[in-house]
Amino acid sequence: MKRVLLTKNHLASPPSFGPSETLQAYRKNSKIDAKAVREIYFGKYTELHEKIINFLANDKEILKYNHFETERQEKRYIFYKQMRRLAQAFPFKLQDYTNDPSLVCAFYESLVEHSLSLATKFLIQYGIYARALINLGSEKHIRLMERALQCEDTGCFALTELAHGSNLRTLKTRADYDHTTREFVINSPTNEDMKIWTGGAGKHATFCIVWAQLYINEKGYGIHPFVVRIRTDTDHELVSGVIVGDCGKKIGLDGLDQGFILFKDFRVPYDCLLDKYCSIDENGIYNSPIKNADKRFGTFMSSLTLGRISIASASLNSMRIAIIIAGRFAYLRRQFGAPHNEIPIIEYPLTQY
Numbered sequence: 001m002k003r004v005l006l007t008k009n010h011l012a013s014p015p016s017f018g019p020s021e022t023l024q025a026y027r028k029n030s031k032i033d034a035k036a037v038r039e040i041y042f043g044k045y046t047e048l049h050e051k052i053i054n055f056l057a058n059d060k061e062i063l064k065y066n067h068f069e070t071e072r073q074e075k076r077y078i079f080y081k082q083m084r085r086l087a088q089a090f091p092f093k094l095q096d097y098t099n100d101p102s103l104v105c106a107f108y109e110s111l112v113e114h115s116l117s118l119a120t121k122f123l124i125q126y127g128i129y130a131r132a133l134i135n136l137g138s139e140k141h142i143r144l145m146e147r148a149l150q151c152e153d154t155g156c157f158a159l160t161e162l163a164h165g166s167n168l169r170t171l172k173t174r175a176d177y178d179h180t181t182r183e184f185v186i187n188s189p190t191n192e193d194m195k196i197w198t199g200g201a202g203k204h205a206t207f208c209i210v211w212a213q214l215y216i217n218e219k220g221y222g223i224h225p226f227v228v229r230i231r232t233d234t235d236h237e238l239v240s241g242v243i244v245g246d247c248g249k250k251i252g253l254d255g256l257d258q259g260f261i262l263f264k265d266f267r268v269p270y271d272c273l274l275d276k277y278c279s280i281d282e283n284g285i286y287n288s289p290i291k292n293a294d295k296r297f298g299t300f301m302s303s304l305t306l307g308r309i310s311i312a313s314a315s316l317n318s319m320r321i322a323i324i325i326a327g328r329f330a331y332l333r334r335q336f337g338a339p340h341n342e343i344p345i346i347e348y349p350l351t352q353y
Contacts, residue, residue: 026331026346045106052090052110061085072254073203079117079255080154080204083125086111086118087151092126094146098134101306108310112317117255123310124199129155132209132303136225136274144207144227155207156200156230158261159304163192168211169297171223173263175212179284184226184273186212186241186266195261202246202259206231209274210263214286221286222293225274225300230261241266 027034042049056062062082070078090107097103104127111119130148133141133155147153164171172193175184188194195201201208207229214224230242238244243262250256270280277299278288290296330351334342345351 023328023331042106042109045103048106049110052107053113055086055089056111056114059085059089072249075117075254076203076257079115079121082115082118083121084151086122087149092149094134094142094149097126097130097149101131104131104306105310105313109313109317112314113321115255116314116318117253119314120199120253120256123307123314124157125151125155127310128157128304128307129200129207129209131306132157132225133227133274135303136276136300137227138274138276140271141227141274148207153207154200154204155209156198156205157209158195158198158201159209159211160195160197161192162194162196162260168223168301171211171213173210173212175210175214175224175226177214177216177280177284178267179216181267182270183267184214184270186210186226186228186263186268188262188264191262197247197258198261199256199258201230201244201261202257204257206233206236208261210261216280216284216286221278222297223300224278225303226268226272227274228266228268228272 038049039046062085092103104123108119108123108127111122125148130145133145133148137145144153148155159168159171161171161173172189173186173195174189175186177184195210198205198208207227210226210228211223212226214221229239230244231238241264243264245260247258247260250258273280277290277296278286280286288296290299327346330346331344333345335345337343
């Protein structure tokens with residue numbers, strides 16, 4: 001009954017909202033310090049957030065690649081070009097990235113406001129591919145780390161298989177060590193063992209972090225990470241021993257080229273092993289500073305942490321953006337009331353409560 005009376009009062013004596021009032025009028029009357037709220041939310045990255053948002057809204061190169069009303073394949077190329085443009089405008093240095101891992105999360109949160117496709121491509125490149133190189137690679141991989149942060153190489157992260165997504169210790173992709181040539185021979189034993197839903201693999205990635213069961217003289221040592229080239233730089237063709245397919249459309253992420261990967265007698269040199277926590281000596285003997293296999297597995301998997309945090313962050317930011325859109329609509333949308341002076345729907349108790 002109370003709500004009915006309030007609604008009746010609104011209809012009988014509408015507030016003095018003229019048709020010329022805009023969102024700015026409500027902002028002017030607000031008692032909330034918007035700047036303080038932004039600083040609380042974004043913390044020390046508030047200035048960076050504003051720079052990124054302004055850049056995305058005004059940069060001619062970014063605006064040139066308009067993804068609306070375009071086909072999926074074209075959208076993928078658009079977001080790939082936008083990511084490369086971001087790398088030019090906001091260059092990451094290895095030292096800065098290493099000293100402040102949360103920098104990637106802050107950047108990612110800002111990109112979510114522009115496009116989830118662009119944000120996800122950024123996360124794969126910087127939060128997963130580059131992070132795995134930095135966390136698990138050694139000095140011999142520094143140049144690859146730098147090229148990843150400069151977006152000179154485009155990377156992907158091949159972990160999940162068609163038959164195994166959660167039980168990662170039972171992945172079937174094999175990497176057999178050939179001591180005579182100091183190479184690894186990577187194979188997908190069956191089609192069920194293909195790497196799948198690998199973001200970036202479908203079209204643009206030239207490098208890939210591949211997770212495979214390491215075997216030395218038929219003795220298994222568990223899953224290990226390898227950084228391998230899957231496409232050439234010159235003509236972007238697949239290298240021998242690598243089969244890649246497109247996983248197709250992903251709802252809400254048209255700009256993301258997810259693919260599946262199969263390996264057939266794919267030979268890679270020893271240095272492809274990300275060997276910060278493991279190595280094979282000149283006698284073909286496996287060594288690791290982490291003797292416990294469970295702890296070693298956990299250390300390997302730590303490279304996924306930033307990506308998982310970022311996914312949760314994207315959900316939070318998407319919800320925040322949805323609330324902002326709904327709120328702005330409620331302030332601007334007018335329904336019922338005196339002729340030529342309808343009431344913004346935010347004024348109705350049903351909207352407020």
